Amino acid sequence: MYEAHLYTKGENNNVTCSLCNHRCVIKEGKQGICGVRHNIGGILYAMTYRKISAEAVDPIEKKPLFHYLPGTLSYSLGSIGCNFHCQHCQNWHISRTSFKDASLRDLAPEEGVRRALASGSASISWTYNEPSIWHEYPLAMGKLARSKGLGTVYVTNGYITEEGLRELSPMLGAYRVDIKAFTEDFYKKVCGAHLQPVLDSAALAKDLGMHVETVTLVIPGLNDSMEEQTALIRWVIEHLGPSTPMHFSAFHPDYKMTDRGATPVATLEKIYNKAKELGLRYPYVGNVWDSGYENTYCPACGAMLIERQGFTSLMRDLDGEQCGNCGEKIEIVRHVR
Ligand code: SF4
Numbered sequence: 001m002y003e004a005h006l007y008t009k010g011e012n013n014n015v016t017c018s019l020c021n022h023r024c025v026i027k028e029g030k031q032g033i034c035g036v037r038h039n040i041g042g043i044l045y046a047m048t049y050r051k052i053s054a055e056a057v058d059p060i061e062k063k064p065l066f067h068y069l070p071g072t073l074s075y076s077l078g079s080i081g082c083n084f085h086c087q088h089c090q091n092w093h094i095s096r097t098s099f100k101d102a103s104l105r106d107l108a109p110e111e112g113v114r115r116a117l118a119s120g121s122a123s124i125s126w127t128y129n130e131p132s133i134w135h136e137y138p139l140a141m142g143k144l145a146r147s148k149g150l151g152t153v154y155v156t157n158g159y160i161t162e163e164g165l166r167e168l169s170p171m172l173g174a175y176r177v178d179i180k181a182f183t184e185d186f187y188k189k190v191c192g193a194h195l196q197p198v199l200d201s202a203a204l205a206k207d208l209g210m211h212v213e214t215v216t217l218v219i220p221g222l223n224d225s226m227e228e229q230t231a232l233i234r235w236v237i238e239h240l241g242p243s244t245p246m247h248f249s250a251f252h253p254d255y256k257m258t259d260r261g262a263t264p265v266a267t268l269e270k271i272y273n274k275a276k277e278l279g280l281r282y283p284y285v286g287n288v289w290d291s292g293y294e295n296t297y298c299p300a301c302g303a304m305l306i307e308r309q310g311f312t313s314l315m316r317d318l319d320g321e322q323c324g325n326c327g328e329k330i331e332i333v334r335h336v337r
Pocket of ligand 1: 021
């Protein structure tokens with residue numbers, strides 16, 4: 001068992017975890033909302049340290065992450081548990097499972113880095129379930145990964161606290177954060193969480209020098225109004241900058257949310273066009289087959305810089321980190337810094 005970081009001891013062997021913004025007070029013998037941090041005898045343990053449920057070598061575009069090491073592979077790991085309880089979770093078989101039912105394997109941080117390098121990957125991604133609740137393990141592996149020249153990626157719901165994110169920041173290169181909606185009501189009812197901490201973590205990640213991309217799953221009847229999406233885009237432009245890649249993805253019925261259909265392509269096209277109109281340089285539409293909205297275009301001259309077909313990226317008019325046609329600087333990370 002591995003003792004957790006970021007907690008304080010209280011009376012009667014209670015502990016308070018400050019890793020995510022639930023800030024759970026956990027009684028002896030109990031666990032936090034995420035299900036993977038247990039209070040045993042007044043000490044908080046990170047129960048999934050070295051425990052993996054999924055391992056794959058993915059194109060980094062699958063995260064989706066379009067402006068961080070594009071066209072490369074990312075060695076990807078997941079475990080179990082989540083601090084959100086989203087009704088439309090697409091990975092519920094690992095996010096909502098228990099230790100009893102889960103199939104977990106042991107993987108040392110050093111071995112993970114060795115496997116990433118052997119696979120030809122340019123980065124390691126902690127993904128599939130929420131990585132922030134796994135904190136100590138990605139932290140240990142990530143430090144080692146960076147020393148070997150690998151990039152590092154979180155695919156996250158953004159609920160980590162300032163303390164947690166600051167501890168990660170020396171090792172974390174890319175913060176691919178879901179902004180699931182732009183209303184407190186959605187976060188409360190659908191996810192069992194709050195909106196503001198997610199926005200705060202995205203802004204802090206940016207301030208700490210991480211590459212940030214956002215993803216919003218557009219769900220009919222829940223967060224698909226142009227008013228809400230416009231407010232979200234304006235917030236991103238103001239707080240994360242107009243060069244932040246934003247992905248607007250189509251919803252497909254899943255888990256406990258099967259009471260509505262998939263997002264119409266026309267809705268996503270309207271949001272994409274609004275983002276452009278407001279000055280966002282790199283909007284994308286996802287989960288829609290062959291739309292052309294996943295390509296990267298030069299915001300100045302419109303030249304196609306990267307063409308994407310499925311998860312294959314074809315470098316077209318991109319010259320290093322500038323447009324090969326007009327010379328415009330393109331905000332994209334081609335090499336690990
Ligand atoms: S990570 Fe979040 S949900 Fe889990 S115990 Fe800590 S505060 Fe609670």
